[in-house]
Amino acid sequence: MQQTTIFQKTYDFYKHFYDNLRRIPKRDRFTWGEKCENIALESLSLAAKSSYLFGKEKYPVARELSFKMDLLKIMLRLGHELKIINDQVYIEREKELLEIGRMVGGWLKILR
Numbered sequence: 001m002q003q004t005t006i007f008q009k010t011y012d013f014y015k016h017f018y019d020n021l022r023r024i025p026k027r028d029r030f031t032w033g034e035k036c037e038n039i040a041l042e043s044l045s046l047a048a049k050s051s052y053l054f055g056k057e058k059y060p061v062a063r064e065l066s067f068k069m070d071l072l073k074i075m076l077r078l079g080h081e082l083k084i085i086n087d088q089v090y091i092e093r094e095k096e097l098l099e100i101g102r103m104v105g106g107w108l109k110i111l112r
Helices: 005-021 026-050 055-081 087-111
Strands: none
Touching (some): 005 026, 005 087, 026 055, 055 087
């Protein structure tokens, strides 16, 4: 499998997010945290899958990955507003998601 930059960025996001999960209250970790973790793992799976696809085959996977990134941004913002995660964690993870989102957006423009 040829690892794409998007895969590596998604992989790094998950590692950082997983580390952050250990520091949030147990109640939130098994509700909000578990939902976010599942979305992040699905995103990682989609990024890996895209490494096996060529040309127009990537488009539906890239669209789904874009949706998952947007959903993660929403969940992170919710976690920040509910004070589940602090400002620093929110800013760092949001920055990573924005970068991945821009890269996926570039794919979508090229693949149309």
